[in-house]
Every structure is written in structure tokens, then in C-alpha cells.
Amino acid sequence: NAGVTQTPKFRVLKTGQSMTLLCAQDMNHEYMYWYRQDPGMGLRLIHYSVGEGTTAKGEVPDGYNVSRLKKQNFLLGLESAAPSQTSVYFCASSILGKDLRSEKLFFGSGTQLSVL
Amino acid sequence: GIQVEQSPPDLILQEGANSTLRCNFSDSVNNLQWFHQNPWGQLINLFYIPSGTKQNGRLSATTVATERYSLLYISSSQTTDSGVYFCAVYTNAGKSTFGDGTTLTVKP
Numbered sequence: 435n436a437g438v439t440q441t442p443k444f445r446v447l448k449t450g451q452s453m454t455l456l457c458a459q460d461m462n463h464e465y466m467y468w469y470r471q472d473p474g475m476g477l478r479l480i481h482y483s484v485g486e487g488t489t490a491k492g493e494v495p496d497g498y499n500v501s502r503l504k505k506q507n508f509l510l511g512l513e514s515a516a517p518s519q520t521s522v523y524f525c526a527s528s529i530l531g532k533d534l535r536s537e538k539l540f541f542g543s544g545t546q547l548s549v550l
Numbered sequence: 551g552i553q554v555e556q557s558p559p560d561l562i563l564q565e566g567a568n569s570t571l572r573c574n575f576s577d578s579v580n581n582l583q584w585f586h587q588n589p590w591g592q593l594i595n596l597f598y599i600p601s602g603t604k605q606n607g608r609l610s611a612t613t614v615a616t617e618r619y620s621l622l623y624i625s626s627s628q629t630t631d632s633g634v635y636f637c638a639v640y641t642n643a644g645k646s647t648f649g650d651g652t653t654l655t656v657k658p
Contacts, residue, residue, distance in 0.1 A: 476638075479645065479648075482646075493551070537581075544591055544592075
């Protein structure tokens, strides 16, 4: 059981380049999330998805796009990378509880992205 | 949006000591979770606790939703408890806000 898998683990981009981060989960979770973590700070929500084919903006969505074409995958795209997007990116997933609350989150191991 | 404040920001303990970490939030929440981020960056869910009290070994957590706070208790701390402890709240289906964390250092 792999849980939540993120690829790649490390990436260096030049300003203006594009890339896609892949998150895959094998737990049949409805909810998936993308967060970024800057040094000394907590996680900030970029985008999230409450099910296949749906996405929604989080706290810091500008400069990012997402897609959830399959339930098990959640893609995060940077169309034109900027140095301000240098960060550690975490993907997470959770089930939808009976009371429609997002339950226990499971995190991937993170992607260290540097934009030069 | 909702504000989440964690205290203290930093905590240094001797091995074997007990500690209490606090999370205050500014509005009603549907869900609250505590996480531990180890020195290698891995995030582990400790508790899913929208209300009430839960215990897991040396760790326990209490959330008083009506008073908008949650507490994480660590007893008989060990060096492996070191890392950053985050509180995260959820105000509607899916959307979350994390606090800035408490950095715990346990010295042998």
C-alpha cells in the first residue's frame, strides 16, 4: 500500500519554465489537496478537489492550475514559474466522512521546487 | 478568513518532561487535526479531533469547539518527538487553514 505518492521529489526550474507535479493516491479517497510550505511557516492551501472532475481554489491559488481527471490523481501545474514559487509542495488526501467532514489527512513526502 | 494561532512558537524540553501545545482559532470549524512534521520533513497525522478528547499512547488532544481552542499534550517526551507540530482547521468541506506551528526540541 503506497499511500500518497508525489513525483518528482526535487526539481529546479528557470524563471518562465512550466512543469507539472503529480500526486497519486491508492486509498480511494475523495478529497485531495495541494499545499506549499515556505521556510518557518505552516502549510498554505493552493487548490483542492472534493471529487473526480472538480477543483476549487484555496488560500494561495495564483500562478497555479490543477486538474483531477481521475479520482486517484491530482495534478498541479505551473505555467510560468517565478522565483516566488520556490517552496516545498505537499499533496494530501482524505476520505469524506459520513457527516461530510474531511477526515484524517494523509500526506505525500513532498517536492522541493527551486525556481532560479 | 479564519485565523489560527499556535503557542508557544518554540519549546525546548529535557527528555522525560511533559508539555502542552495550544491552538486557538477565530471562528467555528467543522474539523481540526494535529500533525507532526519530523526533522526530515515528513508530515504525520496525530489526531483528527473536531471536539472532545482522544489519546494515543503518550499523546493526547482535547478540542473545545465552543471556546475555539485545542490542546495537544505530550507526556514523558522523547528525542523522537522533536519536530514541528501543526494544528489545522477546516471551515467547510475541503478548505483548510494551518497554524504556523510549534517547534519542539527534546534534549537527551
